[in-house]
Amino acid sequence: MVVEIDLSDAEVDRIFRALADATRRDIVERVLTGEQSVSALADRYDMSFAAVQKHVAVLERAGLVTKHHRGRERLVRGNPDTIRRVQHLLDRYERLWRARIDALDALLAAPPSTPPATTPVPEQE
Amino acid sequence: MVVEIDLSDAEVDRIFRALADATRRDIVERVLTGEQSVSALADRYDMSFAAVQKHVAVLERAGLVTKHHRGRERLVRGNPDTIRRVQHLLDRYERLWRARIDALDALLAAPPSTPPATTPVPEQE
DNA sequence: AATTTCTACAACCATTTGGTTGTACGTTAA
DNA sequence: TTAACGTACAACCAAATGGTTGTAGAAATT
Structure with missing residues:
Protein backbone atom coordinates (compact mmCIF):
# COMPACT_ATOMS: atom_id res chain seq x y z
CA MET A 1 0.00 0.00 0.00
CA VAL A 2 1.42 3.30 -1.05
CA VAL A 3 0.86 6.21 1.27
CA GLU A 4 1.05 9.84 0.38
CA ILE A 5 4.54 11.18 0.75
CA ASP A 6 4.15 14.92 0.68
CA LEU A 7 1.85 16.99 2.79
CA SER A 8 0.75 20.48 1.91
CA ASP A 9 1.63 23.34 4.22
CA ALA A 10 -1.99 23.59 5.27
CA GLU A 11 -2.10 19.89 6.15
CA VAL A 12 1.05 20.12 8.22
CA ASP A 13 -0.36 23.22 9.89
CA ARG A 14 -3.47 21.30 10.89
CA ILE A 15 -1.49 18.31 12.16
CA PHE A 16 0.88 20.28 14.36
CA ARG A 17 -1.87 22.53 15.61
CA ALA A 18 -3.96 19.49 16.49
CA LEU A 19 -1.06 18.09 18.50
CA ALA A 20 -0.50 21.41 20.29
CA ASP A 21 -3.07 20.63 22.97
CA ALA A 22 -2.59 18.23 25.88
CA THR A 23 -6.18 16.98 25.82
CA ARG A 24 -5.94 16.17 22.14
CA ARG A 25 -2.60 14.42 22.54
CA ASP A 26 -4.16 12.35 25.30
CA ILE A 27 -7.08 11.45 23.04
CA VAL A 28 -4.66 10.38 20.32
CA GLU A 29 -2.86 8.11 22.76
CA ARG A 30 -6.09 6.53 23.94
CA VAL A 31 -7.50 5.81 20.51
CA LEU A 32 -4.19 4.50 19.20
CA THR A 33 -4.37 1.68 21.69
CA GLY A 34 -8.06 1.01 21.05
CA GLU A 35 -11.02 2.77 19.53
CA GLN A 36 -13.46 4.52 21.83
CA SER A 37 -16.77 6.33 21.52
CA VAL A 38 -16.85 10.08 21.84
CA SER A 39 -18.85 9.92 25.06
CA ALA A 40 -16.44 7.36 26.54
CA LEU A 41 -13.65 9.83 25.78
CA ALA A 42 -15.66 12.72 27.17
CA ASP A 43 -16.05 10.92 30.52
CA ARG A 44 -12.29 11.09 30.95
CA TYR A 45 -11.92 14.85 30.86
CA ASP A 46 -13.11 17.66 33.02
CA MET A 47 -14.96 19.51 30.31
CA SER A 48 -18.25 19.35 28.48
CA PHE A 49 -19.12 16.68 25.95
CA ALA A 50 -19.28 19.36 23.26
CA ALA A 51 -15.74 20.47 24.05
CA VAL A 52 -14.40 16.93 23.64
CA GLN A 53 -16.43 16.62 20.47
CA LYS A 54 -14.67 19.70 19.13
CA HIS A 55 -11.27 18.28 20.03
CA VAL A 56 -12.08 15.09 18.17
CA ALA A 57 -13.19 17.16 15.17
CA VAL A 58 -9.86 18.98 15.17
CA LEU A 59 -8.00 15.67 15.23
CA GLU A 60 -10.22 14.31 12.48
CA ARG A 61 -9.63 17.32 10.22
CA ALA A 62 -5.90 16.83 10.76
CA GLY A 63 -6.18 13.18 9.73
CA LEU A 64 -4.91 11.96 13.08
CA VAL A 65 -8.09 10.00 13.86
CA THR A 66 -11.05 8.61 11.95
CA LYS A 67 -14.63 8.05 13.06
CA HIS A 68 -16.87 5.05 12.37
CA HIS A 69 -20.50 4.36 13.10
CA ARG A 70 -21.70 1.67 15.48
CA GLY A 71 -25.33 2.10 16.32
CA ARG A 72 -25.82 5.45 17.91
CA GLU A 73 -22.15 5.67 18.83
CA ARG A 74 -19.24 7.12 16.88
CA LEU A 75 -16.07 5.17 17.44
CA VAL A 76 -12.85 7.18 17.26
CA ARG A 77 -9.78 5.39 15.98
CA GLY A 78 -6.19 6.58 15.69
CA ASN A 79 -4.62 6.91 12.24
CA PRO A 80 -0.93 5.92 12.41
CA ASP A 81 -0.25 6.96 8.82
CA THR A 82 -0.42 10.60 9.76
CA MET B 1 25.87 14.87 27.51
CA VAL B 2 22.54 14.08 29.10
CA VAL B 3 19.56 15.92 27.77
CA GLU B 4 16.20 16.33 29.41
CA ILE B 5 13.96 13.37 28.72
CA ASP B 6 10.55 14.54 29.76
CA LEU B 7 8.78 17.63 28.61
CA SER B 8 5.89 19.22 30.42
CA ASP B 9 2.55 19.50 28.69
CA ALA B 10 3.03 23.25 28.38
CA GLU B 11 6.43 22.77 26.72
CA VAL B 12 5.05 20.27 24.23
CA ASP B 13 2.16 22.64 23.57
CA ARG B 14 4.59 25.42 22.73
CA ILE B 15 6.71 23.19 20.49
CA PHE B 16 3.85 21.85 18.41
CA ARG B 17 2.19 25.22 18.24
CA ALA B 18 5.44 26.78 17.06
CA LEU B 19 5.67 24.16 14.30
CA ALA B 20 2.07 24.75 13.22
CA ASP B 21 3.01 27.62 10.93
CA ALA B 22 4.66 27.31 7.52
CA THR B 23 6.77 30.44 7.94
CA ARG B 24 8.12 29.22 11.25
CA ARG B 25 8.89 25.76 9.87
CA ASP B 26 10.77 27.43 7.04
CA ILE B 27 12.73 29.52 9.51
CA VAL B 28 13.63 26.38 11.45
CA GLU B 29 14.91 24.72 8.29
CA ARG B 30 17.02 27.72 7.38
CA VAL B 31 18.65 28.16 10.75
CA LEU B 32 19.29 24.44 11.13
CA THR B 33 21.58 24.59 8.13
CA GLY B 34 23.27 27.79 9.26
CA GLU B 35 22.60 30.64 11.65
CA GLN B 36 21.15 33.85 10.26
CA SER B 37 20.32 37.30 11.55
CA VAL B 38 16.71 38.25 12.11
CA SER B 39 16.80 40.83 9.32
CA ALA B 40 18.37 38.33 6.91
CA LEU B 41 15.45 36.03 7.68
CA ALA B 42 12.95 38.86 7.35
CA ASP B 43 14.18 39.60 3.82
CA ARG B 44 13.00 36.14 2.78
CA TYR B 45 9.34 36.58 3.64
CA ASP B 46 6.57 38.78 2.39
CA MET B 47 5.75 40.32 5.74
CA SER B 48 7.05 43.01 8.03
CA PHE B 49 10.25 42.72 10.02
CA ALA B 50 8.21 42.84 13.22
CA ALA B 51 6.13 39.86 12.09
CA VAL B 52 9.24 37.77 11.46
CA GLN B 53 10.60 38.94 14.78
CA LYS B 54 7.47 37.60 16.45
CA HIS B 55 7.81 34.26 14.67
CA VAL B 56 11.39 33.95 15.88
CA ALA B 57 10.22 34.77 19.41
CA VAL B 58 7.65 31.98 19.24
CA LEU B 59 10.33 29.53 18.10
CA GLU B 60 12.66 30.73 20.84
CA ARG B 61 10.04 30.30 23.55
CA ALA B 62 9.48 26.76 22.27
CA GLY B 63 13.20 26.04 22.49
CA LEU B 64 13.45 25.32 18.77
CA VAL B 65 15.97 28.11 18.16
CA THR B 66 18.39 30.17 20.20
CA LYS B 67 19.63 33.73 19.66
CA HIS B 68 23.16 35.05 20.06
CA HIS B 69 24.61 38.52 19.87
CA ARG B 70 27.03 39.64 17.19
CA GLY B 71 27.40 43.36 17.18
CA ARG B 72 24.03 44.90 16.48
CA GLU B 73 22.76 41.67 14.97
CA ARG B 74 20.99 38.77 16.64
CA LEU B 75 21.95 35.47 15.09
CA VAL B 76 19.26 32.81 15.12
CA ARG B 77 20.42 29.22 15.39
CA GLY B 78 18.44 25.97 15.29
CA ASN B 79 18.32 23.78 18.38
CA PRO B 80 18.30 20.11 17.33
CA ASP B 81 17.77 18.87 20.90
CA THR B 82 14.18 20.01 20.84
C1' DA C 1 28.23 64.43 14.49
C1' DA C 2 24.78 62.74 11.61
C1' DT C 3 22.79 58.92 9.39
C1' DT C 4 21.77 54.40 8.52
C1' DT C 5 21.13 49.58 10.07
C1' DC C 6 19.37 46.07 13.17
C1' DT C 7 16.62 45.12 16.88
C1' DA C 8 13.01 45.60 20.61
C1' DC C 9 8.59 46.54 21.93
C1' DA C 10 4.05 48.75 22.50
C1' DA C 11 -0.49 49.49 20.63
C1' DC C 12 -3.90 48.15 17.72
C1' DC C 13 -6.92 45.06 14.79
C1' DA C 14 -9.24 40.92 12.60
C1' DT C 15 -9.50 36.15 13.00
C1' DT C 16 -9.08 31.80 15.30
C1' DT C 17 -9.30 28.97 19.33
C1' DG C 18 -11.21 26.61 23.22
C1' DG C 19 -14.56 26.64 26.14
C1' DT C 20 -19.68 27.11 27.39
C1' DT C 21 -25.01 26.28 27.01
C1' DG C 22 -29.01 25.06 24.44
C1' DT C 23 -31.59 22.68 20.92
C1' DA C 24 -32.55 18.88 17.81
C1' DC C 25 -32.32 14.25 16.03
C1' DG C 26 -31.33 9.24 15.50
C1' DT C 27 -30.82 4.97 18.28
C1' DT C 28 -31.48 1.98 22.14
C1' DA C 29 -33.98 0.49 26.27
C1' DA C 30 -38.21 0.27 29.54
C1' DT D 1 -44.73 4.67 23.16
C1' DT D 2 -42.00 6.96 26.13
C1' DA D 3 -37.71 7.81 28.14
C1' DA D 4 -32.81 7.79 28.10
C1' DC D 5 -28.49 7.83 25.58
C1' DG D 6 -25.08 9.43 22.10
C1' DT D 7 -24.27 12.70 18.85
C1' DA D 8 -24.40 17.01 15.93
C1' DC D 9 -24.47 21.70 15.63
C1' DA D 10 -25.51 26.63 16.42
C1' DA D 11 -24.71 30.70 19.18
C1' DC D 12 -22.05 32.97 22.24
C1' DC D 13 -17.78 34.57 24.87
C1' DA D 14 -12.89 35.38 26.54
C1' DA D 15 -8.37 34.77 25.27
C1' DA D 16 -4.74 33.85 22.04
C1' DT D 17 -2.79 34.38 17.32
C1' DG D 18 -0.79 36.64 13.41
C1' DG D 19 -0.50 40.49 11.25
C1' DT D 20 0.17 45.79 11.07
C1' DT D 21 2.35 50.61 12.18
C1' DG D 22 4.96 53.54 15.06
C1' DT D 23 8.51 54.77 18.39
C1' DA D 24 12.98 54.19 20.46
C1' DG D 25 17.68 52.59 21.35
C1' DA D 26 22.23 50.48 20.31
C1' DA D 27 25.77 49.63 16.84
C1' DA D 28 27.97 50.64 12.48
C1' DT D 29 28.91 53.79 8.70
C1' DT D 30 29.72 58.29 6.53
Whole structure:
Protein backbone atom coordinates (compact mmCIF):
# COMPACT_ATOMS: atom_id res chain seq x y z
CA MET A 1 0.00 0.00 0.00
CA VAL A 2 1.42 3.30 -1.05
CA VAL A 3 0.86 6.21 1.27
CA GLU A 4 1.05 9.84 0.38
CA ILE A 5 4.54 11.18 0.75
CA ASP A 6 4.15 14.92 0.68
CA LEU A 7 1.85 16.99 2.79
CA SER A 8 0.75 20.48 1.91
CA ASP A 9 1.63 23.34 4.22
CA ALA A 10 -1.99 23.59 5.27
CA GLU A 11 -2.10 19.89 6.15
CA VAL A 12 1.05 20.12 8.22
CA ASP A 13 -0.36 23.22 9.89
CA ARG A 14 -3.47 21.30 10.89
CA ILE A 15 -1.49 18.31 12.16
CA PHE A 16 0.88 20.28 14.36
CA ARG A 17 -1.87 22.53 15.61
CA ALA A 18 -3.96 19.49 16.49
CA LEU A 19 -1.06 18.09 18.50
CA ALA A 20 -0.50 21.41 20.29
CA ASP A 21 -3.07 20.63 22.97
CA ALA A 22 -2.59 18.23 25.88
CA THR A 23 -6.18 16.98 25.82
CA ARG A 24 -5.94 16.17 22.14
CA ARG A 25 -2.60 14.42 22.54
CA ASP A 26 -4.16 12.35 25.30
CA ILE A 27 -7.08 11.45 23.04
CA VAL A 28 -4.66 10.38 20.32
CA GLU A 29 -2.86 8.11 22.76
CA ARG A 30 -6.09 6.53 23.94
CA VAL A 31 -7.50 5.81 20.51
CA LEU A 32 -4.19 4.50 19.20
CA THR A 33 -4.37 1.68 21.69
CA GLY A 34 -8.06 1.01 21.05
CA GLU A 35 -11.02 2.77 19.53
CA GLN A 36 -13.46 4.52 21.83
CA SER A 37 -16.77 6.33 21.52
CA VAL A 38 -16.85 10.08 21.84
CA SER A 39 -18.85 9.92 25.06
CA ALA A 40 -16.44 7.36 26.54
CA LEU A 41 -13.65 9.83 25.78
CA ALA A 42 -15.66 12.72 27.17
CA ASP A 43 -16.05 10.92 30.52
CA ARG A 44 -12.29 11.09 30.95
CA TYR A 45 -11.92 14.85 30.86
CA ASP A 46 -13.11 17.66 33.02
CA MET A 47 -14.96 19.51 30.31
CA SER A 48 -18.25 19.35 28.48
CA PHE A 49 -19.12 16.68 25.95
CA ALA A 50 -19.28 19.36 23.26
CA ALA A 51 -15.74 20.47 24.05
CA VAL A 52 -14.40 16.93 23.64
CA GLN A 53 -16.43 16.62 20.47
CA LYS A 54 -14.67 19.70 19.13
CA HIS A 55 -11.27 18.28 20.03
CA VAL A 56 -12.08 15.09 18.17
CA ALA A 57 -13.19 17.16 15.17
CA VAL A 58 -9.86 18.98 15.17
CA LEU A 59 -8.00 15.67 15.23
CA GLU A 60 -10.22 14.31 12.48
CA ARG A 61 -9.63 17.32 10.22
CA ALA A 62 -5.90 16.83 10.76
CA GLY A 63 -6.18 13.18 9.73
CA LEU A 64 -4.91 11.96 13.08
CA VAL A 65 -8.09 10.00 13.86
CA THR A 66 -11.05 8.61 11.95
CA LYS A 67 -14.63 8.05 13.06
CA HIS A 68 -16.87 5.05 12.37
CA HIS A 69 -20.50 4.36 13.10
CA ARG A 70 -21.70 1.67 15.48
CA GLY A 71 -25.33 2.10 16.32
CA ARG A 72 -25.82 5.45 17.91
CA GLU A 73 -22.15 5.67 18.83
CA ARG A 74 -19.24 7.12 16.88
CA LEU A 75 -16.07 5.17 17.44
CA VAL A 76 -12.85 7.18 17.26
CA ARG A 77 -9.78 5.39 15.98
CA GLY A 78 -6.19 6.58 15.69
CA ASN A 79 -4.62 6.91 12.24
CA PRO A 80 -0.93 5.92 12.41
CA ASP A 81 -0.25 6.96 8.82
CA THR A 82 -0.42 10.60 9.76
CA ILE A 83 1.81 10.05 12.77
CA ARG A 84 4.33 8.45 10.48
CA ARG A 85 4.28 11.37 8.08
CA VAL A 86 5.07 13.80 10.85
CA GLN A 87 8.00 11.64 11.80
CA HIS A 88 9.31 11.83 8.25
CA LEU A 89 9.04 15.60 8.40
CA LEU A 90 11.11 15.74 11.56
CA ASP A 91 13.58 13.27 10.12
CA ARG A 92 14.20 15.80 7.38
CA TYR A 93 15.00 18.45 9.96
CA GLU A 94 17.47 16.14 11.61
CA ARG A 95 19.14 15.32 8.31
CA LEU A 96 19.56 19.03 7.60
CA TRP A 97 21.12 19.47 10.98
CA ARG A 98 23.46 16.53 10.54
CA ALA A 99 24.53 17.73 7.11
CA ARG A 100 25.51 21.03 8.66
CA ILE A 101 27.40 19.39 11.50
CA ASP A 102 29.21 17.13 9.05
CA ALA A 103 30.22 20.16 7.04
CA LEU A 104 31.57 21.91 10.11
CA ASP A 105 33.43 18.76 11.11
CA ALA A 106 34.96 18.57 7.65
CA LEU A 107 36.10 22.17 8.00
CA LEU A 108 37.72 21.52 11.35
CA ALA A 109 39.29 18.26 10.20
CA ALA A 110 40.80 19.77 7.08
CA PRO A 111 44.37 21.06 7.38
CA PRO A 112 44.45 24.86 7.29
CA SER A 113 46.58 24.73 4.14
CA THR A 114 43.66 23.36 2.11
CA PRO A 115 40.65 25.54 2.78
CA PRO A 116 37.59 23.58 1.52
CA ALA A 117 35.62 26.72 0.90
CA THR A 118 34.56 25.55 -2.54
CA THR A 119 32.57 22.49 -1.47
CA PRO A 120 31.57 22.95 2.14
CA VAL A 121 28.55 20.61 1.88
CA PRO A 122 27.58 17.78 -0.49
CA GLU A 123 24.82 20.03 -1.75
CA GLN A 124 21.64 18.05 -1.38
CA GLU A 125 18.19 18.95 -2.67
CA MET B 1 25.87 14.87 27.51
CA VAL B 2 22.54 14.08 29.10
CA VAL B 3 19.56 15.92 27.77
CA GLU B 4 16.20 16.33 29.41
CA ILE B 5 13.96 13.37 28.72
CA ASP B 6 10.55 14.54 29.76
CA LEU B 7 8.78 17.63 28.61
CA SER B 8 5.89 19.22 30.42
CA ASP B 9 2.55 19.50 28.69
CA ALA B 10 3.03 23.25 28.38
CA GLU B 11 6.43 22.77 26.72
CA VAL B 12 5.05 20.27 24.23
CA ASP B 13 2.16 22.64 23.57
CA ARG B 14 4.59 25.42 22.73
CA ILE B 15 6.71 23.19 20.49
CA PHE B 16 3.85 21.85 18.41
CA ARG B 17 2.19 25.22 18.24
CA ALA B 18 5.44 26.78 17.06
CA LEU B 19 5.67 24.16 14.30
CA ALA B 20 2.07 24.75 13.22
CA ASP B 21 3.01 27.62 10.93
CA ALA B 22 4.66 27.31 7.52
CA THR B 23 6.77 30.44 7.94
CA ARG B 24 8.12 29.22 11.25
CA ARG B 25 8.89 25.76 9.87
CA ASP B 26 10.77 27.43 7.04
CA ILE B 27 12.73 29.52 9.51
CA VAL B 28 13.63 26.38 11.45
CA GLU B 29 14.91 24.72 8.29
CA ARG B 30 17.02 27.72 7.38
CA VAL B 31 18.65 28.16 10.75
CA LEU B 32 19.29 24.44 11.13
CA THR B 33 21.58 24.59 8.13
CA GLY B 34 23.27 27.79 9.26
CA GLU B 35 22.60 30.64 11.65
CA GLN B 36 21.15 33.85 10.26
CA SER B 37 20.32 37.30 11.55
CA VAL B 38 16.71 38.25 12.11
CA SER B 39 16.80 40.83 9.32
CA ALA B 40 18.37 38.33 6.91
CA LEU B 41 15.45 36.03 7.68
CA ALA B 42 12.95 38.86 7.35
CA ASP B 43 14.18 39.60 3.82
CA ARG B 44 13.00 36.14 2.78
CA TYR B 45 9.34 36.58 3.64
CA ASP B 46 6.57 38.78 2.39
CA MET B 47 5.75 40.32 5.74
CA SER B 48 7.05 43.01 8.03
CA PHE B 49 10.25 42.72 10.02
CA ALA B 50 8.21 42.84 13.22
CA ALA B 51 6.13 39.86 12.09
CA VAL B 52 9.24 37.77 11.46
CA GLN B 53 10.60 38.94 14.78
CA LYS B 54 7.47 37.60 16.45
CA HIS B 55 7.81 34.26 14.67
CA VAL B 56 11.39 33.95 15.88
CA ALA B 57 10.22 34.77 19.41
CA VAL B 58 7.65 31.98 19.24
CA LEU B 59 10.33 29.53 18.10
CA GLU B 60 12.66 30.73 20.84
CA ARG B 61 10.04 30.30 23.55
CA ALA B 62 9.48 26.76 22.27
CA GLY B 63 13.20 26.04 22.49
CA LEU B 64 13.45 25.32 18.77
CA VAL B 65 15.97 28.11 18.16
CA THR B 66 18.39 30.17 20.20
CA LYS B 67 19.63 33.73 19.66
CA HIS B 68 23.16 35.05 20.06
CA HIS B 69 24.61 38.52 19.87
CA ARG B 70 27.03 39.64 17.19
CA GLY B 71 27.40 43.36 17.18
CA ARG B 72 24.03 44.90 16.48
CA GLU B 73 22.76 41.67 14.97
CA ARG B 74 20.99 38.77 16.64
CA LEU B 75 21.95 35.47 15.09
CA VAL B 76 19.26 32.81 15.12
CA ARG B 77 20.42 29.22 15.39
CA GLY B 78 18.44 25.97 15.29
CA ASN B 79 18.32 23.78 18.38
CA PRO B 80 18.30 20.11 17.33
CA ASP B 81 17.77 18.87 20.90
CA THR B 82 14.18 20.01 20.84
CA ILE B 83 13.59 18.45 17.43
CA ARG B 84 14.88 15.20 18.83
CA ARG B 85 12.55 15.33 21.79
CA VAL B 86 9.56 15.73 19.55
CA GLN B 87 10.70 12.69 17.61
CA HIS B 88 10.81 10.69 20.81
CA LEU B 89 7.26 11.77 21.57
CA LEU B 90 6.04 10.54 18.20
CA ASP B 91 8.03 7.35 18.60
CA ARG B 92 5.96 6.70 21.69
CA TYR B 93 2.78 7.07 19.70
CA GLU B 94 4.03 4.58 17.15
CA ARG B 95 4.99 2.10 19.84
CA LEU B 96 1.50 2.32 21.31
CA TRP B 97 0.06 1.66 17.90
CA ARG B 98 2.35 -1.28 17.26
CA ALA B 99 1.54 -2.79 20.65
CA ARG B 100 -2.11 -2.69 19.74
CA ILE B 101 -1.53 -4.25 16.33
CA ASP B 102 0.58 -6.97 17.89
CA ALA B 103 -2.22 -7.73 20.34
CA LEU B 104 -4.76 -7.99 17.54
CA ASP B 105 -2.41 -10.19 15.56
CA ALA B 106 -2.06 -12.48 18.56
CA LEU B 107 -5.82 -12.74 18.76
CA LEU B 108 -6.16 -13.64 15.12
CA ALA B 109 -3.34 -16.16 15.36
CA ALA B 110 -5.04 -17.94 18.26
CA PRO B 111 -7.00 -21.10 17.32
CA PRO B 112 -10.79 -20.55 17.17
CA SER B 113 -11.24 -23.25 19.83
CA THR B 114 -10.05 -20.71 22.38
CA PRO B 115 -12.43 -17.77 21.96
CA PRO B 116 -10.61 -14.66 23.23
CA ALA B 117 -13.81 -12.86 24.15
CA THR B 118 -12.77 -12.48 27.75
CA THR B 119 -9.57 -10.60 27.04
CA PRO B 120 -10.06 -8.71 23.78
CA VAL B 121 -7.22 -6.36 24.60
CA PRO B 122 -4.43 -6.57 27.23
CA GLU B 123 -6.35 -4.09 29.36
CA GLN B 124 -4.02 -1.22 29.81
CA GLU B 125 -4.36 1.84 31.99
C1' DA C 1 28.23 64.43 14.49
C1' DA C 2 24.78 62.74 11.61
C1' DT C 3 22.79 58.92 9.39
C1' DT C 4 21.77 54.40 8.52
C1' DT C 5 21.13 49.58 10.07
C1' DC C 6 19.37 46.07 13.17
C1' DT C 7 16.62 45.12 16.88
C1' DA C 8 13.01 45.60 20.61
C1' DC C 9 8.59 46.54 21.93
C1' DA C 10 4.05 48.75 22.50
C1' DA C 11 -0.49 49.49 20.63
C1' DC C 12 -3.90 48.15 17.72
C1' DC C 13 -6.92 45.06 14.79
C1' DA C 14 -9.24 40.92 12.60
C1' DT C 15 -9.50 36.15 13.00
C1' DT C 16 -9.08 31.80 15.30
C1' DT C 17 -9.30 28.97 19.33
C1' DG C 18 -11.21 26.61 23.22
C1' DG C 19 -14.56 26.64 26.14
C1' DT C 20 -19.68 27.11 27.39
C1' DT C 21 -25.01 26.28 27.01
C1' DG C 22 -29.01 25.06 24.44
C1' DT C 23 -31.59 22.68 20.92
C1' DA C 24 -32.55 18.88 17.81
C1' DC C 25 -32.32 14.25 16.03
C1' DG C 26 -31.33 9.24 15.50
C1' DT C 27 -30.82 4.97 18.28
C1' DT C 28 -31.48 1.98 22.14
C1' DA C 29 -33.98 0.49 26.27
C1' DA C 30 -38.21 0.27 29.54
C1' DT D 1 -44.73 4.67 23.16
C1' DT D 2 -42.00 6.96 26.13
C1' DA D 3 -37.71 7.81 28.14
C1' DA D 4 -32.81 7.79 28.10
C1' DC D 5 -28.49 7.83 25.58
C1' DG D 6 -25.08 9.43 22.10
C1' DT D 7 -24.27 12.70 18.85
C1' DA D 8 -24.40 17.01 15.93
C1' DC D 9 -24.47 21.70 15.63
C1' DA D 10 -25.51 26.63 16.42
C1' DA D 11 -24.71 30.70 19.18
C1' DC D 12 -22.05 32.97 22.24
C1' DC D 13 -17.78 34.57 24.87
C1' DA D 14 -12.89 35.38 26.54
C1' DA D 15 -8.37 34.77 25.27
C1' DA D 16 -4.74 33.85 22.04
C1' DT D 17 -2.79 34.38 17.32
C1' DG D 18 -0.79 36.64 13.41
C1' DG D 19 -0.50 40.49 11.25
C1' DT D 20 0.17 45.79 11.07
C1' DT D 21 2.35 50.61 12.18
C1' DG D 22 4.96 53.54 15.06
C1' DT D 23 8.51 54.77 18.39
C1' DA D 24 12.98 54.19 20.46
C1' DG D 25 17.68 52.59 21.35
C1' DA D 26 22.23 50.48 20.31
C1' DA D 27 25.77 49.63 16.84
C1' DA D 28 27.97 50.64 12.48
C1' DT D 29 28.91 53.79 8.70
C1' DT D 30 29.72 58.29 6.53
